[in-house]
Amino acid sequence: MPLIGAYIADTYTGRFTMVLLSSLIYLMGLSLLTMSQFIPSLKPCKLNVCQRARSVHEVIFFLAMYFISIGTGGHKPCLESFGGDQFDDDHSEERKRKMSYFNLWNFALCCGLFLGVTVIVYVQDHIGWNVASLILTITMAVTIVTFYVGKPYYRYRRSEGNPLAPLLQVFVAAIRKRKLLYPSNPSLLYEVSRSEKSPGRLLAHTDRLRFLDKAAIIEDEEGIVNEKSRNPWRLARVTKVEELKLVLNMVPIWLTSLPFGICVAQAPTLFVKQAAAMNREISNDINIPPATTYSFGAIAMIISITIYEKVLVPYIRRVTGDERGIKILQRIGIGMVLAVLGMIVAAIVERKRLGIANEEIIQGGNHEVPMSVFWLAPQYGILGIGDGFALVGLQEYFYDQVPDSMRSLGIAFYLSVIGLGSFLSSFLIILVDHITGNGAKSWIGKDINTSRVDNFYWLLAALNGLNLCVYVYLAKKYTYKNVQGRVVAADCNNSDGVELMP
Structure with a gap:
């Protein structure tokens, strides 16, 4: 869906129009979900008793999901690329601010993610899904109005026709x-x-x-x-x-980014499943919802982006004289190294948790293992820091290194790394469960306390370690975009094509 939305924006409508239309479609989906929670005839559950869903309930639910999916497909790639269009590549100061833009963009995203998995999850669990849906709908409506109010002040890039x-x-x-x-x-x-x-x-x-x-x-x-x-x-x-060379050169980088996308997919899935089987008590009256543990990664990503933007980049610029600091592919590579380390730490923590779970089973057992959920913080934190390098680097790479007429499609290519990584993660889980299910213990069974998820994490660490070797080889051979009319900071084959005004 992001590829379709980005193609339409780059070819026909322009990014501003696509962002506005897709945001309105997304709002329609949220509004339908909210209506289904407040209008009595549309509510499948009354007084906490859920009846069999009628056709109208299914139609409203799936219609809302389709609206949200279509809206997301147009909103995600086009809004980020539209923000990047506000900076002039031919102006040295604006070019530097554009490099900071992707860091600030992800900083804001992580803040929103943190509020979503803490405040919204708390409202859903303690007040009701109807109130949470209403909050999200009102928030989306306010953001659309705010975005439209800025229309006279934006810069617009004219569409050049079909970029393909x-x-x-x-x-x-x-x-x-x-x-x-x-x-x-x-x-x-x-x-x-x-x-x-x-x-x-x-x-x-x-x-x-x-x-x-x-x-x-x-x-x-x-x-x-x-x-x-x-x-x-x-x-x-x-x-x-x-x-065309730029697009073809991106294919190997895109392929070697997919194993990293598989690692990213573990944080909102298996990590949360681990959290559900651990002690989440903060005090006698407060329990952390399993989904809220995802905030550990969001906090780590916020911290890593802040340190990178405010400390590392200014220091490296002074040392190397390169306005970007480190090359884009180097930044992505650092994130991939941290992903391997995160999977190793996750395997070690899970092995410790399984040891405690086995003792509990021998003694009579309890589904919730008496091990603090904060043991998951290191693996969330390492992956969050890795995301601050790799995910932001991938966004910058797919925006900057595609042809200028394909920048929305470039962000869609980045999103495909995350989306396809999730599909590959699901496929790998099914494959591993099928292969190991015939043995004494399935690596990924219905009960995580009798599974061997730690072995699955070791497998991901090994796959990403091998993939990292291929990625490093490709990154060393990579030729960055080189624009005429300006002085290039270094040789085209060995630099990231940073352009300086003559």
Whole structure:
């Protein structure tokens, strides 16, 4: 769904319009859920007694879920990319603020997540789901109004049409000219002059994926053509060729990000299941809901982003002179290392919890293990810090390294890492349960106290460790986007293409 919403925004509606429409659709979904909690004829439960759901209950529920899903698909990729559009890449100070934008964006998201798993969960458990739904609906309505009020002050990027068509044109032109010889000098490849009016920024030529360069070779019969008379299916600009190279270069990085997405999926699933089987008492009258333990990770991510933005980046900038601090892929790699460490710590903690659970079972047993839920804080914390590096880095990477006309799609690619990571996590759990279910103990059974989730965490640590080796190799070979017309801080093949004003 995010890919569809992002494609529509980049091609037709523009990001502002898509954000507004998708937010209204999301609000409709929340409103239906709230109505089903307050209108007597729509309530399936009366006086805590739930009757068999009637057709109207099912229709309202699924309709609300579809509205929320569609709204999320348009809202998530387009709002973040629209925020990034407010900064001018050609202005050095705004470019630095844009690098901070992704940190501030995730700081705000984590604050919202923290309130969601603490305040909203508390209201659901102690007051009622109807009040919680009403709070969320009112909050969403206020945010939509606030967003719309700022309309006169926003910067808008004009849509350049279908962003995928130029990529296909380059591929077709390269195939048509596959038998031609490469020119002796890359400057002989076709590109519009800087004086000629052209939408978007011009990209510098790179030596990777050279077979695509043939799409920009000017054949004798074509001569020197102007931009209006050029047939894009036969002759492509160097910038369009480089844009296709950018997209193809991202595929291996995207694939090696998926195991990290599997690790991220454990925090709201198996970690919460562990919490449900542990002692969650703070005092005689206060118990932590299992879902609230997710706030440990949110707090850690907030702290890590703050330290990174306010301490590490300014220090590294002074030392290296690089305005970004560390390269994007280096930041993602640090997060992947922390994910491996988080899975190792999770396995050790779970093994200790199972030891206590086994003692309790021998002595008569209790489903809740007398082990404090705060033992989960280290694994949540390490993963939260890792998210502060990897997730924010992935957002910045998929926004910055895609063609300028595909930035909403870029954020959608980032979201696909999280979404597909969750699907792969579910598939891996099913596969592991099927393989280990024939033995004495299934690794992931219905009762977590008789399972071996610690072995599953060790498996994830091993898979992510091997994946990290592949990722490091790819990151070292990666060529970052290089924009013409500015002085590049370092060699194109070894830097992240940070541009400095001449």
